[in-house]
Amino acid sequence: MRTLLKPLLAQNPCFILDYAPIFQSLTGQNLLKLGQQVHTHMVLRGLEPNAYLGAKMVAMYASSGDLDSAVNVFHRVKYPSPLLYNSIIRAYTLHGYSARTVEIYGQMHCLGLKGDHFTYPFVLKCCAELSNILIGKCVHGLSLRTGLESDMYVGTSLIDMYVKCCEMGSARKLFDEMSVRDVSSWNALIAGYMREGEIYSAEELFGQMRCKNIVSWTAMISGYAQNGLAEQALSVFDEMLKKDSEVKPNWVTVMSVLPAFAHSAALERGRKIHKFASGIGLDSNASIQTALVAMYAKCGSLSDARQCFDRIRGSEKNLVVWNTMITAYASHARGSEAVSTFEDMVRAGVQPDHITFTGLLSGCSHSGLVDVGLKYFDGMKTVYSVQPRVEHYACVVDLLGRAGRLMEAMDVVDKMPMQAGPSIWGALLSACRNHPNLEIAETAARNLFSLEPDNSGNYVLLSNIYAEAGMWKEVDKLRILLKSQGMKKSPGGSWIEVNGKAHLFLGGDTSHSQANEIYMLLEELPKRMKAAGYVPDTRFALHDVSEEEKEHNLTTHSEKLAIAFGLLNTDPGAVLRVTKNLRICGDCHTATKFISRIYGREIIVRDVNRFHHFKDGHCSCGDYW
DNA sequence: GTAGGGTTAG
Known part of the structure; x- marks a missing residue:
């Protein structure tokens, strides 16, 4: 550290402004200790930061992960400037404090300091994150007074703010009225239509674009994937590779397309994209590896999934990685592997969450590990500090129900601390198919019909149970009911x-x-x-x-x-x-x-x-x- | 400085 500090101070800084380039050079380097030493050096000379130097110091501290020190410096500056405010706004957004950022902007405005084209994109992004359309509109109005309507960054941020606040009409109006649009404005609007499920509007815009970049393509791919249109997602991905050699897929693109492979269970094509990802150097990326684990598991290849899991370095195995592997085992009815992976996770010091337990319990359930599952469920709160949710109760009902322990399952439903939802009654009804119990089946079905009257699956399930019992009259009644309500059994x-x-x-x-x-x-x-x-x-x-x-x-x-x-x-x-x-x-x-x-x-x-x-x-x- | 992001039962 000493050896790094010496050359930094070689110029022998004496005045406030001498320190500015030093702090600037330390920004984004994650060299907090070094920054602190320079700061000390400055303080020992009796110097207090002005607004300009303060901005540089705030940036240095924030980018080194020390938000507290950034805030302290900010408060020590007597006469703040817009630059200083921009710097602290950036600091707060960097650390995910959206509400605080908006407050700081309000303060800035009260002091009579005008925001500029660097202020608004950050503040608007926070409004979007908070989904606070009221503040968003307010900030929009103030940005217009500053004459920033022609700034493309501000324009795109405004569109995105309206999109994220679910005001597509306002977003579209802004877009149509923009004097200069750039590709990002188009992208923001396309992503918005996809979020709303307005596939056709997104397609129309995408078709009109003269120059598309990787974000445009990725917005379409992820939009299709999120709307359950896996085939379209895959074909847009292929089209992009074929047509647009200018555009190079990156890790976000690969992340967006992987769920589509998983959804189609297209193992061969999934392997291809894996090779492709390795080819562009993405195989060391833990998020990509995680998405690959999920993809292989959903395409039916547990061994490939496990290989990807093992390739992730220990230190990078986070909660999501473990959850994905446990859930993979669960969906393949490999209960004992799900359990041992869970134990590995705990040993690795990763704190399980509610998703971990949904995976673990369903794994036990699918493998008939009834008592093991019950043991983990009992320990959720006491041993692992995870509050059981309704989905965990559903897993337990399923666990007991599959094993034919219907009375115990019913008992769990009666005693659970929250209202039984569709997942609970659904698990119970399914259990009655393999372990006939007309009384429980009818209770479960009655609840399901009132909770989700449009779900034809429930009617079919009950009708199956009646059919197995040879109760054809009841089967017919249900079929007529299904028809009269305009419901169709989804075709197999x-x-x-x-x-x-x-x-x-x-x-x-x-x-x-x-x-x-x-x-x-x-x-x-x-x-x-x-x-x-x-x-x-x-x-x-x-x-x-x-x-x-x-x-x-x-x-x-x-x-x-x-x-x-x-x-x-x-x-x-x-x-x-x-x-x-x-x-x-x-x-x-x-x-x-x-x-x-x-x-x-x-x-x-x-x-x-x-x-x-x-x-x-x-x-x-x-x-x- | 703006736009695109993986893991959750039945």
């Missing part, structure tokens, strides 16, 4: 990725070009399966029709179509990865176990809740899902 769909291309099948779908071959294979299948001991489980065909007809309905479930397509179009022995938009049905689950043995294939099915790894006649869930 499955897709499979073959050679990097996703093939989608709906239940009973005959539109695929290979439909003939697929149906021929599916007709063959039951014979081979029956020879191996398979009995079709017609409880899952939701019609009061003849046995043969039920059986036929079952053979054309979308997951079977996708698996048949996979068998026909991949090399023998290749792993099949199928994704389904609903929960896999019991008959398909049994059939897939047989298929995995007959064809010697590993088949991984991701349904709406979790993964099923089928291998040699068994499923990883142990028929427990």
Whole structure:
């Protein structure tokens, strides 16, 4: 440190202004000790900072992580200037104090000091973060009085402020009235439309842009991904790579596109983007690695997920990283791995949060680790200082419900300290499907119908339970109710990725070009399966029709179509990865176990809740899902 | 100095 200090003081500073370049050179270097020594040197000469030097010192301290000292210096300056105010405003925003920043700006205004084109972008960003449209409008008005309407930074910040305060109309008006727009103004508005789910408006603007930069493309990609339009996100990403060689994806772009791969369960394409990210040097980035863990887990490859997890350095393994890995294990029904990862996390000194426990408890639940799960739930508050929320109670209800301990589950619902929501009743109703209890099922369903009257899934679930009990009249009543309220059962769909291309099948779908071959294979299948001991489980065909007809309905479930397509179009022995938009049905689950043995294939099915790894006649869930 | 960002059950 001494050796660093000497050359800094070599000029032998005597006057206040001599120190300014020294503090400036220390700004952003994170050399706090050195800065303090220079400060001491100054104080020993009896010098007090003026507004100009104060601004430099505030910047130095703030950028070195010492906000308190920055504030102290700020208060010592007798005659503050706009520059000094800009500096302390920057200091507060750097440390995330939005409300304080706005207060400081108010103070500045009361002293009669005018904000400039450096003041407003920061202050507006804070208004946006606070979602405080009243203050935002006030600051907007004051910025106009200073004649800053033609400053593009201020203009874009204003648009962004209105966007984040959900006032798209005002944002658009500003944009339309701007005399000079730059690409950032367009980007802010596009991101705003995407936030609001106004995809078409965003697309229209994007189409009109003459020059797009990486932020424009990323706004579209992340916008699509956040609106659940994974395919569009992926195709815009591809288009960007193909068309615009000027534009280079960066880590934010990769972060935005990864969830889209996860959503489509497109493992092959996911691997490609991983290679791509490594190629541009992003593989050492912990956030990217975390997103990769999630992507691989959701694409069905736990081993790749674990590899990415292991590549993250110990010191960089934060809460989000651990949560992602624990949740990954949970969704693959690897309860004991979820538990051991949780224990590793605690040993590493990372404090778990509510998301950690949702993952841990659901992991226990999916693996039948009932008592282990209950033990962790009991210790949440006392051992780990995490207050249980309604989702944790839902996990416990699920945990007990899956194990058939319905009365205990009901008891938890009665005694929980908050009102039972849809997640609780939903868990209970699902439990009643595998462990029939009409009374509890009807109670749960009644609550669900009043809490979420438009969720057709609940009606279908109850109707399944009635069907299994052979109560066809009740099934019909529900179907009529469903129809009269204009609700449709969401159609079952499955897709499979073959050679990097996703093939989608709906239940009973005959539109695929290979439909003939697929149906021929599916007709063959039951014979081979029956020879191996398979009995079709017609409880899952939701019609009061003849046995043969039920059986036929079952053979054309979308997951079977996708698996048949996979068998026909991949090399023998290749792993099949199928994704389904609903929960896999019991008959398909049994059939897939047989298929995995007959064809010697590993088949991984991701349904709406979790993964099923089928291998040699068994499923990883142990028929427990 | 402005715009684009990952992890959460059923």
